[in-house]
Amino acid sequence: MTEAVNSKSNAAADLVRARSHLLDGGLPGNPRLDAESLRQAMVDLFEFWLTSKAAELGITADSGLAVLAVGGLGRQEMLPYSDLDLVLLHDDIDPARVAEVADQLWYPLWDAHIKLDHSVRTVPQALQVAADDLIAALGMLESRHIVGAEDLSNLLIGGVRREWRSGIRTRFDELIAQAEARWERSGEIAHRAEPDLKNGRGGLRDMQLLDALALAQLTDAMPGLGPDVPGGGLPQARRRLLDVRTELHRVARRSRDQLRAQDADEIGAALRIGDRFDLARTLSDSARTVSYSVDVGLRTAANALPRRGLARLRRMPVRRPLDEGVVEHAGEVVLARDARPRRDPGLILRVAAASAQTGLPMSATTLNRLSEDAPEFREPWPKDALNDLLVLLGAGRGAIDAIEALDRTGLWGRLFPEWGVVRDLPPRDVLHTWTVDRHLVETVAYAGALSTRVARPDLLVLGALLHDIGKGRAGDHSIVGADLATHIGQRLGLWPSDVRTLSAVVRHHLLLSDIATRRDLSDPDTVQHVVDALGGEPQLLELLHTLAEADSLATGPGVWGDWKAALIGELVRRCRLVMAGDELPTPEPIASELIAKAAAGGVYVDLKPGESKHTYTVTVIAPDSPGLLSDAAGVLALHSLRVLSAALGVEGASAVDTFVVAPIFGDPPDAGLLRQELIRATTGHLDVAAVLAERERAAGGVGAGRYARAQPRVLWSGTSVPGQVILELRVGDRIGLLSRLAAALAGCGADVRWAKVVTMGSAVVDSFCLDLGADDTSVRRDAIEKAILAVVPRVEPKTS
Template identity: 25%
Template sequence: MGAEIDLADEQAAGIFSAARIRSRLTQGGHSIAAFRDTLAWGRERLHSLFYEGLPADSLVHARSHLVDEVLRASWHKFLPDAASGIALVAVGGYGRAELLPHSDIDILLLHQDGALEEYRSALEQMTAFGWDIGLEVGQSVRTVAECVAEAEKDITVITNLLEARLLTGDAALFEQMQAALTPDKLWPVKDFFEAKKAEQQARHRKYDDTGYKLEPNVKESPGGLRDIHTIGWVTKRYFGAQTLGELRERGFLTQQECNELFAGQDFLWRVRFALHMLTGRHEDRLLFDHQIRVAELFGYEDDDKNRAVEQFMQLYYRTIKSLSCLNDMLLQLFEEAIIHPLPGGEPIALNPRFQVRSGYLEARTDDIFQRYPWALIEVFLLLQQHPKIEGIRAQTLRLILRDGRLINDQVRQSVQARSLFIEMFREGRGLTRNLRRMNRYNVLGHYLPAFGRIVGLMQYDLFHTLTVDEHILYVVRNARRMAMQRFRQELPFCSQVMDRLAKPELLYLAAFWHDMAKGQGGDHSALGADEAERFCLDHGLSHSDAALVRWLVQNHLLMSLTAQKQDLGDPNVIAEFARLVATRQRLDYLYLLTCADIRGTNPALWNAWRDSLLKELYNLSVRTFERGIDNPLHAEERSAEIRTKALALLESQGIGRERAETEWKRFDDDYFVRQTPEELTWHLPAILSAQEQDLPLVLVASIGGRGTSVFIYTRDRDHLFGLSTGVLARLGLNILDARLHTTDDGFVLDSYVVMEGDNTPITQPIRFDEIRDALRKVLSDPEVSTIDVNRRVPQRLKHFNTPTNVHFSQDDTRGRTILELVTADQPGLLSIIGRVFQKRGILLNAAKIGTIGERAEDVFYVTDRMHRPIVDEHALDDLREVLIRTLDRDPA
């Protein structure tokens, strides 16, 4: 290498020719201002070229070229041309000549013993000058021996030094360093490969082994730029290659694969460039703040089915999926070439088409998929049936990627393809892993065009944390875990119900199809139900089995909506749900699908409270089926049952039946049907012992695994709900449920279920004390009428526009009005709503609280001050208008 190396990229050098940069600096007298102006000129030039559509590789190389010239000019400004024993070296990404607007600029000051002291003053001036001109560099200072010592200890150091590129200074010293770092001296190729592979696996685990999160990291997430870097590092160490293009020259990539790799890299560079440009800083995360603006930069517009941001993100997810395939294949090729250079032993034939060699599955001929396209599905069934097979050999993987397009309508309609695919669901074992493989290698989307349409499809909200295809596969995974012995303690009750299923594959098929019709417009449940039934019949299922899968897909939201939005203390709700479900068989399948779906939508959604709601609805429905749908359990019967169970528990505390029943006469049936026997046993002793001076009585504890319960017993007062919820919100708690009761003699029995703001359980006794003390302090002060919740709206909530929508209906059986509210979530929301109710003279009977990502979806059961339903249309319209006007104010 020469002492000063210009980049090979001619277009980059054309953007910022060395002569032009030097001319600008010379005309400015090499002053601080001249350097600053040159960097600013370069930044604006790059931004303009980005908008003009210049390829990203030219942009990143041009930025590196500009920094090269500025650093060389700085070097020559402070050090004599004859300086020896010292060199300025670009390392890391800068060494690769890949710099985005705010990328780290990592340099190595390589020196011989003694040279550092000779030039110390000049180097210190140069470093200070770099800060003055706004060029922040990450600098390490080492001798060759120190480079070797650090590289021996740390894989990241040898990796950085692999990228080293001489900028200026002593070329012989630089070559000495390179010679000292060769594989025959340290980090042999095999050790280096295994270390980088382990490093990638650890990095992927940090992102839950998926790049399909709502806010992916363009650089570090699976399928991101770092996966391309990993391939590049191994290539350099193995071949001594300088570019990824040499993989094609050496037969590791075809021309098409090479084009795909570079197209994907260019796209990710362009996304990263946009992030740096929009934020004015080093930013690699596609946060909600940025996704809409980046989509606009890329020219996307909303259409009838999907928003611009969703279209852009689908391209992003499909790109990283493609890059993940190439990464898999190349790492497998390297594994075979570096770790297992010679095939171990004779291959073991599995059938006329496939065999196992060295623990990996391979096609017996390179034209196997061209002759038998349905064998593209057989590959994955074989992996299920032979779990000891470690994976797919690289050449066979290449054939899969090449020949997936051969799956056409004729193949889809063939008996062979259909029988193989449906057998995967019947096999069960290894289903999720191999459906993931099929998706990763594009076979699943080719075989099922309906699945292909939702690959990479995201929904721009905080509720759905994965793309639709990833969510579907997570739901299948969750359903499978319920059938596996080693996961039995994860959801024991679900596993018990799973044991009842005669055909678990029907649950897996319903999980697979439940969201398949998203993104098509219309009701995805109804559209998906039609497609699911047709699929089942085409794949040889009986009409009754196909009908069950259809019903599950069409009604997959029924149980969660009933449990989370309706009053399970109302026998009419249970009776109507049981009527819709109709049979115990359907109930079993629906319950398991619902649990799997919630857990696969957003991990933060699944908690002890939701678990208990679904169990309660399931058990009450079973009781209804046992009694007969036409003979539902009435409120009085259920209240009596709960009291009887509670009385048995109270006797152990020394509270007899007569004393308990006497006190309970003050409370109506609604109070009992909305509590568990354990909660009644917790409330009553405290109520019996409470004196006037003890009020307000506040109890806080975790009861029955349902989350943390907060119970308030005190004399009724105005705005009690608003004050209570305001205190809880100010403490940073999420309210999951509210059950409010007022006795005829003017006392309230209000219960809340709460969790921490991040939806984790409250476990510390000191936190219980904090909640109790804060509530007592506010509720005991008659002068306090409002609570200001001084918590800022989280940044990520500000990027969503959820207009307030209010819908009223009448619960004629129980004499109350149901108010359903959808609005943007914000701190203290319930307190604000409670204040509106209090000012309008509205009494709140109960509330079902649902926070779905950025949206609050709450249901309130209300009456007027005389405990009558609100039926006057003018009064309801007025309440709707006030709520919308109040909640749609800018919360910031």
Template identity: 30%
Template sequence: MANAAPGEQANGGAPDDAAWAADARAALAEHDAELARRFDEGEEIDRLLAERVNAVDGWVRQTWARCIPADAPLALFAVGGYGRGELFPHSDIDVLALAEEGSQERYADALARLFALLWDAGLPVGHAVRSAAECTRAAAADLTVQTSLQEARPLLANLAEVRTLNDAISIERSWPPDRYFAAKRQEQRDRHARYGDTADNLEPNLKDGPGGLRDVHTLRWMARRVLDAYGLEQLITLGLLGVDEYATLERERRTLSRLRFGLHLVAGKAEERLRFDHQKALAARLAHADEADNAMVERMMQEFYRSASVVLRINDRLLQRFEEQIEGEGELVPLDTDFATRRGYLVARDEVWPGGDIGRVFDLFAMWAERPEIRGLHSQTARALAESLHALPSWRDAGAKLRTQFIALLRGPTPVRTLERMSRMGVLGVWIPEFAQVSGRMQFDLFHVFTVDQHTLAVLRNIASFSMEAPDERFSTAHEVWPQLRKPELLLLAGLFHDIAKGRGGDHSELGAVDAREFCDGHGLGEADSALVEWLVRKHLLMSTTAQKLDISDPGVIHRFATEVADRERLDYLYLLTCADIAGTSPKLWNAWKDRLLTDLRTATRLAMRRGLENPVAAVERIAETRDRARGLLSAYGVGDDEADALFARMPEPLFLRGRADQIAWQALGLRGTAPGDSVVRVRRLAAGAQALEVFVHARDRDGLFTAIAITLDRSGLAIQQARAIDGPGGTVFDVFQVLPTDPRHVPDLPAIERKLLTVLAGSLDVRPARRAQPRHLRHFRVVPQIAFSDSADGRHTVFSLVCTDRPGLLADVAHVMRLQGLRVHDARVATYGERVEDVFRLAAGNHALDASRQDSLRDALLATIDGDAPR
């Protein structure tokens, strides 16, 4: 039975409750402020957590004494995290009042007063009032309730009441060990899946994300249910957890706890997700600085990612050991003299394996790759591997035989999966120390959504997808290029090293190329192979930059790119590396438009190489070839040569120089049956099922035409990726836009888009941009605006480049400013890199380039617009 503290009396309904609660709230706030001060001074995190629990315990007991009679047959338990003795600054205070049904009814008012007073005192209490039988039923029906009650810690309860609660949730009454383990493991898998099965997110959840504190808690809960162990430390005496493993897990738990404690402080609430809003403030607090720079944030995040990675490794091993306790150890099934399987897991037969011999480690990964039926690495061998990492040499200190073994892994079955396993186990970082340096390294921006090591592995997985029998739908031609590679392992090496020098300062492409060359030479690759890998790493950004920032319909651009690439083998390797790199940077970054750009660039470059780089294509020849191919495509629609030539006569000649034959045929079909000057709008998908769209607009030229189209597309939920405006015969324009839905869940209605544009073309063109709020994540990244002007090659246009922070509707606002300035847009290329946009426009004032005065006026108006003062 619960008892009041000495000298305390229950005085149900006392009129001074409000004043008492205010005093309690003030005292708790003062105590929390003191804990925050000590946190900032670097005090040990477990002491801070324990002192907060002790302080809350004291006030909970005082509140109980005010509300509950001393002889009441009630007991009070802390449950959940509070029961575990782990209270962060804004954690909930979960309690259970244990009482039989009659007592519940009799003391209902007193309990209601208790919980209300706790809230008034500033304690966010979550409560339940249950009998022992109700605890059994609730626990049996809900895994979360069972788990919470397992953490129960008596606050005001005698030994008999503690035994009653323990009996109510015993394995005989609810959740026997095998069911509990299976359910908790599935719960963990589902939770990890919600976060993309990786801790390496830009805004990770410190509590529930993979490798977060919840994974440590889960191991504790399983140990309690499966082995009746009240803490993970008890597993050491049971032989299921090494002293080193326990110490490591505790170290990472403290690291994660410190981050979570600090996050609660800077957020001022129970925030578990380390959002951009709080990263700089938390990094500054941890570094004892007034303000954090990006480097501080990146160091803090790297510490988190590395801790989460270690937690996941130990989590995998312990789950397997719990499984063995339930299912039995299983028979040893020999595979060869060195390895066997036990319950489907790969195990080294030598008790002292690997004995510091990395050759034996490589043998392990080779066996694993050859046996796809293997479930994973046995926990005993995984632990032996982890304990030996410090004794394994890097490739520079290893002999030729070991280096040959590593290259053999790249040439063996499932090499990318092998590299992923080596990375997860920490072996890859030992063999290539530079890889260890970028493990867990993030970049504080919105473009790179993964840490460098996880991005690298994503690139390698994309490369692996090129070789699959079923082509990856994201890449239209990659699976056709893959079989042409002379040595696929060279592409894997280029992918492995392409970003390995990030964070060192200087050009990471140049520094990485030096690392790659040294590695290739050291592993006995021939001169041609080493040179190819070195060149790919040095030039891994060349193709994406050319495709996204330059006009690849310009024969001069193609000729310069082809000259730099120089041969078709390099082109194929670079094409595949570029596809894999862009798609591995962010799930949202790769789309059908980028796929088309790179495919078109590769095709045009191959044609240039076939023709001979000493013989650049002449404009007349290019126009004739495009006309012929377009004419052939139109014949399939019943368009004869004479009709085709009549339609071509209504189209501007630059289209045939810079456009694709299929694009010209599609536009010509849109003109068919119309009179010169009639407005024509056509919308199509760039590929079957693709989100990327191509919009063709033909109309009589008027001031504000481009702006009206851009704003209408923006209002239709479409983001312009590329735009081209070409003057046609008789005062007409041929505008082509490549667009993507701003919301990937939105399925565009193509006929509706055509109708909206035709309606706008029939009106005054006085369309105003829509106002939109800036997304939360963009507010924390500001790119200083950069505006530059230069003359086009022919001197008729001004090339205007804009670099600034992205925001919804930015292009529509920029186009509106250009209209107000009386300027015409002849070409636009829009590139977005996370929070950063890099747009290039070809402009004219009438038929002339902009003079200095017009440039200054445009610059001033655009800066005002970018800062949010767009004219209306």
């Protein structure tokens, strides 16, 4: 008995000394092992100890006993303080003999303070555990024979993998749910200050998930990634994650999965990566590569699941056209059969734009084919390519996944070589949630939702994409970025004036936030400084105002709020007043012949052909009253006349309104019919609002303009006349919108002195001069704005 105790004690002491030697030093002449060598040395140490101990205990090839390694030792990725997962297999031999062997195998490890996860099973018992417990099954998929009866080990390993392949269809949903729950608990490695390297999204557990899918023959080991992807691809990502976790164990001197900020500099130095920012960049690149591969792997696996029963009889998915050379197939965006990537460089952006707009992922096979075959764009880019880029950037949240997929497969860097410097670049302050490149794409998504605020949404989304492109380089990133934006704008084929504006947006993207939060806005010199910096250009001011909000929203929670919005808004208002080029809407002069008709009184309606083939000009003269504009616009809408623009004015006691309209179908009605309907509406015999509402319901709501992509925007500005203000509305179109707006204004008691209405595609920009008199207060304006927003299209709700 004493000899057995001493034997166990000596074995434990030998193991402790050997492990300490590896962790504290290394081999003679090499005082410190690098991370990869340390892992291999740990594998060799434990395998040597186990085989030696097994020989001592009689665990031989014909003993009916075998030792299997699971987990890190099974994968040959043994970290310094990871648990040792072992299975002692036996072939229905004497239970007393099995217990004796198990005790003599486990106790020395416990005495050495090695964390041990152990089990003793027959092959059928182990197979049953794998069938009942998904986590156990995933572990056994990685099991490896160490010593003893190899045929016994092979029986288990082969059986587990065979059952895994045949049963994956019934376990796939549980596998996905388990992964998603883990991601919810641990977050994304790429965008966390203290990431969980093992369980976080993009971590080592996800690598094991990919291995399990590959063993089920549902995907390959490197889904969606070719050999030339940024960062070296999946094998390099795995090695880097393992290296960082290995050094984390060595620094903490215990098992640890979460990288703490105070350890990052030491780990970065040990791996010769650099400081904590360099380490964060390395982890972000690796984790995003793994995350993308997992997305592709899960999608590929889901499509490859064997179909059973009636599902086998279902027809193959049809190919639905999305764009030239681009189709949807089996829930993915793929190339059409006749697409020729070698002759069509624009395919890259058409595929990405289709993905962003539809929310469908791009096929990994398609991306790999484009990476291999698609040629470089000539410079400047073709106009169609620029348009496709703008469609991609304007797709809102859908652009994020599309750009991420392009970037992880090397295609985004081909389009924008400057991107490499900001890719995975970590932020330098705690306010930023994202890496610099992801922040740029997040800003694009927010800018797309705010596009109705500006007259040039194309320059807004391009400015959002490039505003921090100068980071990671020497010098002020705004100045460096402005130069880069000039080169990029020229490469994209923008007009010279637009290139200058884009460069100025990047150069001054921080100007409004910095001045508004740090300077006295009541000081005229403060406002003049901003006006001078912007060259007195109202369009540039408008772009910067919107970009400031999108940039703040994309930075992180709490960066944009009412206080900051109010400060920047007040600065912009004062700058508009100072700028000599500020283009405020003004009323059109009334023609002399119309003045004469207005003087005669009564109701007059005239309809004449317009300047283009399918447009007409409708002139309405009638006694001025609060509801006249609503009734006139409503009558036009009821007769399927879409208002393209309108100029409204007052001459004496009569309103003189001119509408440019386009029939939705057919020819316009007779002017006499319009006059009769207008008289019915003004005398209360025709309820315009009720009929319009019924028309919209019949049109189906969404198709009738019920929803919009971007938030409606209301702008207020003053005039030189006391009590008069200008309300400008930018919003998506809707059946009878002008009639509804006019009714809302009349309901608020706002007297419309004149108006200018412009329809551009599916968006409208309406300007109303309101006479509020002495009641021009913030409370009154808020009430009017609330009434206006109640009748405009709502933002399209998110769908799950």
